[in-house]
Amino acid sequence: MSTLSQSFWPPLRAFCRGPLRGLAQAWRPFWQNPGAHAGPAESSVALRTSHFRQTTCFAFIFLLVTLGSIAWGQNLLEQVMIRHVKDMVATEIRAHQTLSGRDSAAQLALALSQRETTVNRRERAAAVQDADGTLLYGNAELLAPGLCAGRAEPCRGWLRSSHTGGDGMREWLGHAYLLPDGGRYIIAYDILPMLNRIYPVPLVVGLSVFTALLLSLGAGLFFSMDAANRISRIRQAMGRFARGELDARVALRGRQDEFDQLGKDVNQALGRIYFLMEEVRNATNHIAHELRTPLTRLQQRLSNAADTIRDNPAADNELALAEEEIRRILYLFRAVMRISEIETGRCHHEPAPIDIPALLRDLHEYYDVLAEQRELRLLTTLDEDLALHGDAALLFQALVNLVDNAIKYAPAGTTITLLARRAGAGLELGVADEGPGIDAGHRGQAVQRFRRLTHDRTIAGHGLGLALVQAVAALHEGSLVLGDNPLPRAAPGGLRGLMAVLRLPATPAAQAGS
Template sequence: MADSPTRSAASGGFPARRPFGPLGRASIAAKLALGYGLLGTFSIVVVSAVFYSGTIGVLDDNLDGKIVSQSERLIEHARFPGHGALVEEVRRQLADGVDSDREIFQLLTGNGVPAAGNLDVVPAGAGAAPPRRALMLTTVVKRSGHDRPARLYLRPMADGGLLIVGRDLSEQHAVREVIWRALLAGAGVSLLLTVAGALLFRRGIEGRLGEIRRTAAQIEAGNLSHRIPVSGGDEFALLNRDINRMLDRIELLMEGIRHVSNAIAHDLRTPLSRIRGRLDDALRHEMTVPRLAGAAHDAIDDIDDLIRLFERLLQIAEAESGMRARLFERLDLGRVVADIGEMYEAIAEDGGIALTVDAPASLYVDGDRNLLASAVASLLDNAIKYAGPGAAIRVRAGLHQGRASIAIHDNGPGIPEAERGKVTQRFYRLDKSRHLPGNGLGLSIVSATATAHGGSLTLEDGAPGLVARILLPLAPG
């Protein structure tokens, strides 16, 4: 069957990667840029509406207020009989030269006859059937032979007459057009800037995501040393640092796996060859019961050594995987150390070693009792084995730099400073200790156990000897 078009041979059957450049349906950068552009456009519309209502609306309200106020002042003159005083006041207002090109006045008697004013034609609705109550309206009037937009206030009077006071809106309309042009120009410039900003935003996002994708492609191709460039302190920089730390951990684990694979192949070859050689030797010679029984016992001993080796490897894998974390409980670390120290007193005495245990109670941590006890036992085994007869070993549990500490101090030959960072690697052994029994996994197990508990294993110069210290976080509360 032919390969699917969504797979590529270069990627080993994984789905083909999308290109970095063009916008696609799944491009989050395009979606963010579109959302940013729409938000900017909506903001422009809202700001323009607020500005328009805050200018034209205020001007309209002020104009209406002036018209009503002027109308009420004129009505004061209607108290005199015959409206003579009101007619004289209207004529005076038209002749005073103040806003004469904008003011509109018209006084109608009870039978609709114009008494004074500057309108050529009485507006519709104000002649034969004047309104019964005051009315504000916008209409077109004929004044000085021209049609003009106007804002009129129709004020009925007690005797049936009608007073019309208004303003020519020609200048108001001109101001309105100027504001509209300014708003449209500003909106156009703002929209262009918004689009440009959205494109720059998209370019920046795609650039940062492109770095992550290119690194992922390098990792997928097998280059575990490639890292994402980190610059600045924004969220992408924090994400890149986290990814780089994850890649460092993955690379370290992969190197560990390669090292373990090589070490297992090397360490298994010798015991398997020894088992095969003994069995082959038993078959080549006279197959007596004692000879076969001896070969079988020797093979069983070698196989037991291999089983213990695999058990220790599984113990490391279990500690590193965090599978035992769900079994953590509140522990008194001092009691755990005291129990292990008591168990090793007889072993140390048989080896001519002075063992001192200082483990006060009430040092609480959250952890797995069996793993921690095994780690302390491994450190004591190493101290007894490498310090040798006549040495002094001190085990102490307490606080160190704000954390719970288990320190095993011996006065043996110690570990050279250049080798301390290597001895926690699986199967790594110092040259001077290769003649001693062991497989180089003890410190690896201790380090994995400490890491699984959120702590660490440190190796320090004991001057003389070595201080192996397990540091663990204290239990909360």
């Protein structure tokens, strides 16, 4: 920033802040409750853009400067007009002095009455007073309550006064000339008609400026809405990417302006992130794949070694522990590979119509004993006539992971509900528990691979369960939705609970088409 703008901007910003705050307060009801007005939500966003704030600020400065210029211009016009009138009055007085050469008020009055039989017009008046103040000639309006009546100081020189008489308002500007005998000669012009003629000038200029101001605010609002709209497209693309739509990109307008440039940069960054994610994912899968065979062989060797040293219990125990560790590592590798197979569609899956009541019944039976051991109540609730096309084994695996979580994290004495219900054109399959639940802000992380939110290390797990559920949901063109458990409780005031559901279309589009 240049030194000039550095020294210019802070006071300007301080100057604008007050009026802008007032303006903002006046507009606040409009943008805080856009629904009450016909405008779209974008217009309320546009009013808050820095672009519109700058436009308002400059419009305000422009208005102040223009109002100042109008006032100054009007004053200048008035001064020019007054100078002109004074010149006329001075010329007249000089003419009478030289032409008449009269020294007394009476002589001057006589001369004037002979000369000026028709001179007195509505906007011009003259009067002659003797030393006692008696009007000898001319317009009495100049005296009572005119220029020279009722004044404490001697009435002479340039005078200005306004008063309302029988024929309307008048603004007299004149000069009182003191005659040698103490009398007075006054000439004045009514400048009100002239003033009235110049007053519309600032009014017209003001109206034009106001119109220009409204137009510039309208244009500012339009450009702000456009800017807000384009920023919102960029934010939407980034939001979709953050929610897992890795192919989300900013749609460019092709105008090559700063928003297109920003959109291009964002797209490049998203593309790069996607590439790096794929690289990491491929490397992980590759490593997992490559290590699986030697680990299986190692496990076998340990098992053989354990068979040969049965008579040494200490060594036998160590080998059993080593075998257990390898079993766990193999489980991890299998889980990671399973997720990536499902995510990439490389897994073997057989979509077919699914018997949902049977699926939930199997699940119930599978966990019945374990739930009882953990003092948990297992319930099933399902809508009738639900239809679903998908892979029963994968969906069963996904539901197993959800029930497994519920059993792990919900406290004893609570209820776990297996549910299947209609949702719009599709359905929801899921599990609700009465455990601690997951904070709304952490739900996105909970579905990431190897991401565990619990700090209780006594609860076994690798943070892979929900990642697999999400992959199964995506394979069925659905999504995994995590939320608080809204189901009614037997005992009020318990924990918030978690409801994890796979939101699925009844028939995935891929199958519907084939």
